[in-house]
Amino acid sequence: MPKVCVLKEAEKIKKPYTPFPLVNVDGSHVFLGLFEGDYLKHRHPYDEFFYVTSGSIEIELDKETVPLKAGEGFLVRKKTWHKTKAKRKAIVMIFEKQGLQSEFAER
Amino acid sequence: MPKVCVLKEAEKIKKPYTPFPLVNVDGSHVFLGLFEGDYLKHRHPYDEFFYVTSGSIEIELDKETVPLKAGEGFLVRKKTWHKTKAKRKAIVMIFEKQGLQSEFAER
Numbered sequence: 001m002p003k004v005c006v007l008k009e010a011e012k013i014k015k016p017y018t019p020f021p022l023v024n025v026d027g028s029h030v031f032l033g034l035f036e037g038d039y040l041k042h043r044h045p046y047d048e049f050f051y052v053t054s055g056s057i058e059i060e061l062d063k064e065t066v067p068l069k070a071g072e073g074f075l076v077r078k079k080t081w082h083k084t085k086a087k088r089k090a091i092v093m094i095f096e097k098q099g100l101q102s103e104f105a106e107r
Numbered sequence: 108m109p110k111v112c113v114l115k116e117a118e119k120i121k122k123p124y125t126p127f128p129l130v131n132v133d134g135s136h137v138f139l140g141l142f143e144g145d146y147l148k149h150r151h152p153y154d155e156f157f158y159v160t161s162g163s164i165e166i167e168l169d170k171e172t173v174p175l176k177a178g179e180g181f182l183v184r185k186k187t188w189h190k191t192k193a194k195r196k197a198i199v200m201i202f203e204k205q206g207l208q209s210e211f212a213e214r
Contacts, residue, residue, distance in 0.1 A: 003173055003175060003179055003180065003181045004179065004180040004181065004182075005178065005179050006158070006178050006179065006180060007178050022180065023156055023180070023182045024154075025135070025154045025155075025156045025182065025202055025203060025204075026135070026153045026154045026185070026203070026204045028132070028133070028135045028202070028204075030156055030180075030202060046133045047131075047132045047133045048132075049130055049132045049137055051113070051200070053178070066110055068110060071112065071113050071114050071160070072110050072111065072112050072113065073110065073111040073113060073129065073130070073137075074110045074111065075111075075130045075132065078133070093158070095132050095135070095137060095202050096132060096133070097132075097133045097135075
């Protein structure tokens with residue numbers, strides 16, 4: 001198992017909001033995401049923990065918008081509608097159960 | 108669910124090698140550890156992903172020693188003997204199944 005240099009891996013990601021898998025951890029996985037611009041409002045059947053490794057993002061929930069910068073994390077509980085956005089490129093490490101199932105809100 | 112500022116949480120940790128829980132993610136959890144000095148050789152019944160957020164550490168395995176600095180991660184597969192060490196204080200974010208079961212090697 002080689003070590004994972006998150007910054008180097010992040011350089012490989014060209015397309016925003018496309019999961020880039022790092023490792024599997026007993027049925028959960030850790031992946032990276034390049035966040036840039038607005039993503040679609042969606043929710044998952046499982047919890048999702050976001051940890052920002054570079055840049056800053058916002059997570060828009062129904063009743064609040066949570067700003068996060070590098071070094072900050074936030075847990076979006078299962079079934080919670082959320083929409084992520086970033087004014088400039090940001091790299092986010094995400095922990096969640098394997099599956100990547102998303103239900104998108106109607107627009 | 109408040110946001111988690113990893114650097115601020117890390118300041119609360121005074122005792123090395125004592126798990127400091129951050130969040131539960133569907134039966135897995137994310138916790139912080141202050142690594143300083145040598146820990147004991149041990150293994151777990153589940154995978155363990157280490158991500159260094161500040162400082163640098165070493166993970167000693169049977170056949171190699173993996174140096175990790177801030178921004179780098181490493182997956183220790185289940186049942187793999189490992190011993191972590193840090194010359195100076197380092198903060199590590201760890202992701203694994205809930206349970207925190209460790210089996211220690213004889214010394």
